[in-house]
Amino acid sequence: MPSTIVLVADQQELHVPLARRLEDQNHSVFVVRDIPEALLYLRDPACTASVVVFHPSLRRQQDGLTLSELCSFRPYLQIILLTEKGRPSVFDSHAPHANIRTLHRPVSPQELMLVVQEAVAAADARIGAIEDAGEVDLEGDANENSHTVFTTPFLMRVGIADVPVLLHGETGVGKEVMARRLCAYSPRAGKPFLKLNCAALPSELVESELFGYEKGAFTGAAVDKPGKFEIAQGGTILLDEIGDMDIRLQAKLLQVLQDGEVQPLGSRKTVKLNVRVLAATHRDLRRAIELGTFREDLYYRLNVVNIVIPPLRERRDEILPLAEKLIKRHLRPGMPEPVMSQAFRDLMLHYDWPGNVRELENLMRRLLVYQDERMIFGDLESAIEHSRTKVRPVLPVAVEIPEPVLAQAPKLVQAPIASIDDLAEVARQAEAKLLLDALDRTHWNRRQAAASLNLDYKAFLYKLQKLGLVEKKDKSSVPQTV
Known part of the structure; x- marks a missing residue:
């Protein structure tokens, strides 16, 4: 059965032959440079590694490192230590543990490969025993890893x-x-x-x-x-x-x-x-x-x-696992977990989720409150129908863009409004043009410009500052009005 195997060595070329042999047998091989990097991976709940091989060229990189603690945290993990005879190991402080195997160099590639295969078999057997005993939720760890955007x-x-x-x-x-x-x-x-x-x-x-x-x-x-x-x-x-x-x-x-x-x-x-x-x-x-x-x-x-990070509608295989995880996150002690029918699950898969994970989380919290999917089934159907019939406007626009806002950009821009971001940018440009027109009409008298737009003076100044608008003309050359 293919497994994930971690190879730890500061000189990664030492593990190249072993990595190639393992990959030939469809095992996933993750090579890291040092102990801290390996520990970060091994301690992560999403980690699926079952065997780790530490190379002897590693020096002491972390005080108080005890492999028995790592084995206690991940009881099925098999650890192989390659050590030099007569040379102190960075792991001398570890307590004896059934999951830890020590090999003295020199070790032939065939012998090392055999030991790794035995460790993989032992890890698989240990995983089976743990699952039967219900000691850990291995399925949850796998789901956590497979339902993330990145590995x-x-x-x-x-x-x-x-x-x-x-x-x-x-x-x-x-x-x-x-x-x-x-x-x-x-x-x-x-x-x-x-x-x-x-x-x-x-x-x-x-x-x-x-x-x-x-x-x-x-x-x-x-x-x-x-x-x-x-x-x-x-x-x-x-x-x-x-x-x-x-x-x-x-x-x-x-x-x-x-x-x-x-x-x-x-x-x-x-x-x-x-x-x-x-x-x-x-x-x-x-x-x-x-x-x-x-x-x-x-x-x-x-x-x-x-x-x-892709939107949720492009990660539809994650919708249902995420929904179940979000329900468990907000499930209070003693509260029954609501049952989602297959029809409701199918409906969730057909929705585009414009609010992404946040919208999905809100729906699951609502389901926890109602404890009956029928109370939100119709809302979800209406949302799907609305998303299908909704047509985004594509309107040509031509606005003058103030130079202080857009620096060296062309004076006129013609572009379709295809998203909320485009709409916000057009609104920003239109507001800047409106303020500049008012300033030009009043010869850059800001109080009069604010009054002409029925704006509070301080609000007018804030808008100028927000949009980065400054006077283009020297005040001494501009007629001053009182």
């Missing part, structure tokens, strides 16, 4: 790499969940994980939240406040909805990422940073770069690893 080894490598990651995906697909999982695999797992939603706050507040400020830096700054970058020292920060960040603030963020230090508002000192930055967005950042609303240099600074 655990891939996420482990990205997590351990400690580089910036850009997460793309529609609202509700689980970008934050993915970010937290990457953090869990990284060396920063035990350190702070902070999140800032760039779309939820005005740009001024985002700036103070990120970089912090000193007392007296602005009205209302009564005490010193460290920013999220400073608070997250040694850990990870997630910049959610980075595509909605004000373009002027993007320049400051780029400087922070390049220099590795931050200067709080109103302060002369700089703080050296040791923070991993993850960013998430539902927007098409390449299109935003073309429109001038996102900096290209910041995009390439953040986009070291780009993970695109």
Whole structure:
């Protein structure tokens, strides 16, 4: 029966012959460089490995490593240690355990292959005994691994790499969940994980939240406040909805990422940073770069690893397992688990889930409340019918794009409105044009422009700042009106 086998060696070429032999027998082989990376994988609940081989060239890389603890956590795991005679092992401290086998070098490839095959057979037998006894939910572990967008080894490598990651995906697909999982695999797992939603706050507040400020830096700054970058020292920060960040603030963020230090508002000192930055967005950042609303240099600074999370409608094989998992997550002690009929399951598979996992979770919570699928069956049928008959408008538009907003972009853009993002961008451009027209009519007298639009003056100033609109003409050459 094919198994997953982990080979651990700092010189991976030492395991190449063995890996090839195992793969020829349809076993999955996962080769890692060191003990910490192996432990991250082996301790993950989604791990399906049954055998691990440690090579003798490894040096002591982790104090207090006890293989008996690992075997207790994963009782079916078979461990093979290759050691040199007369040479201390990094595992000398481990207690005797039936799942641990020790081989002294030199070992022929045929002998090592035979021992690995025996370990695989022993792991399979142990798994069968555990399943019969009901000691662990092995099926749950397999489901967890097979119903994720990316495999655990891939996420482990990205997590351990400690580089910036850009997460793309529609609202509700689980970008934050993915970010937290990457953090869990990284060396920063035990350190702070902070999140800032760039779309939820005005740009001024985002700036103070990120970089912090000193007392007296602005009205209302009564005490010193460290920013999220400073608070997250040694850990990870997630910049959610980075595509909605004000373009002027993007320049400051780029400087922070390049220099590795931050200067709080109103302060002369700089703080050296040791923070991993993850960013998430539902927007098409390449299109935003073309429109001038996102900096290209910041995009390439953040986009070291780009993970695109598909919407749930493109992962239909995950819908039912996710639904069952979400029900169990919200099932309170003593509450009966509702039964989903085959007709209801089929209906779920035919729905497009525009709200993705978040919408699915809400439906499962509603099912837990009602305890009767018939009470939501009709709603789901209506939603499916509505999604089939819904026609998205495709309207040609031609608007003038203000240069301060779109930098060097062409003056006129004609494009179809094919998504909510397109609609929001058109609305942003139209609002900027409306404000500029009012300013031109009043010779850039902002109070008169605000009055002509029936806007509160402070609200008018906030909109100007939000859209990045500044005066193009020198005030001395503009007629001033009182």
